[in-house]
Amino acid sequence: MCCCKPESMSSASNCHSRENKQPPLIIMSDVFRILPVNLASSKELRDYDVLNLPRSHAVPVLDTLQRPLRDLRISVTDRCNLRCTYCMPREVFDEHHEFLPRSELLSFEEITRLAKLFIPLGVQKIRLTGGEPLLRRGIERLVEMLAKLHTREGKPLEVALTTNGVALAQKAQSLKDAGLSRISISLDGLSDETFRRMSDSDVPVGIVLDGIAAAQRVGLHPVKINMVVQRGVNEHEILPMAEHFRHSGIVLRFIEYMDVGSSNGWRLGEVVNARAILDRIAMRYPLQQVDANYSGEVAERWHYADGGGEIGVIASVTQVFCQDCTRARFATDGKLYTCLFAAHGVDLREPLRLGASDTVLTNLIAQRWARRDDRYSELRATASKPAPEKKIEMSYIGG
């Protein structure tokens, strides 16, 4: 078998044996100067030849705003068993909506191979998301494969997952056993009425609460709950949610409703800003701000003054954090995106399936990151709001 491609790619015609000759290290900036801007539309492996340069794997990469690449989010499916009105409105994601066919999804082997290539470039954490990641059959096997990877510093890679929790009661133990490090569960209210309205489904909230309990029981610490707050829809659930999760060891995080995708009809007036959320809670339970766990953490952290635990706010609309954004995403079909609000991605699946070497793929990823200048939320907050291009949907790119 050719040394530079996995067995499944044996039909590809080219072999890039140059990779094995260990040519001298070159620096990334040289790579970026000579590469053509748009290789994503190429159709043959030889079109990627220009990227088959000496291995530059020792180089963590910075974007044009000097932001490192630290986090990788991987969307494992564009399907979901809920239809949250702010994410997959049923009018758009109805029975006529065409989800990606199975052949277009990256296999677990393909995902793992790509994930491995992001690590030398700086990635420390991987989060599996979607769509609903627990709908992807055998997801535990992927967790297991990723959990075996190590960071550049030789530490085990942190593998996290974001889920709506509907199937979690059944899967919590097997996910833990597979090596999952952390879990975030989305829950927008405690009453069935609010939950059904926001998720546009008949799922009772108790199913998600059972999933949360299972995650805690198997030791997926700390469990985090994400609550998107939408004005006039679930603001009244802020205090009940805070009260429910106080003293539980669970970290509840309130997320400002965002204008992701092109289908949720977002309006600024529907955003409840993070300050208002904190004020509402602090009137009943005084809060103290605490330091971020690490640089670039998106949630602002607060502790209850009486020792009731921690909450967080993610103010993606009113206190933007583009300056510290270190996230890349690859979508269900293997397109690489460098911003949640992007309209275009770089296709990694095509070269991967054509049999491209690790060097080619690494250079493609590094080149894209080095050119990155995304700061959509910053621009949204100013008069220079970006042109309203059709943004990709969150369920496809991965939230």
Ligand code: SAM
């Ligand atoms: N299905 C899983 C879930 O709901 O947790 C994972 C995918 S979902 C797209 C990831 C996260 O994005 C969820 O916490 C969800 O609430 C959040 N989200 C989706 N649409 C959003 C929006 N318009 N504004 C803010 N957060 C959003």
Ligand code: SF4
């Ligand atoms: Fe599904 Fe998650 Fe989107 Fe809700 S937020 S529709 S659960 S992908």
Ligand code: SF4
């Ligand atoms: Fe990162 Fe884009 Fe969000 Fe800014 S808008 S924080 S660049 S994902």
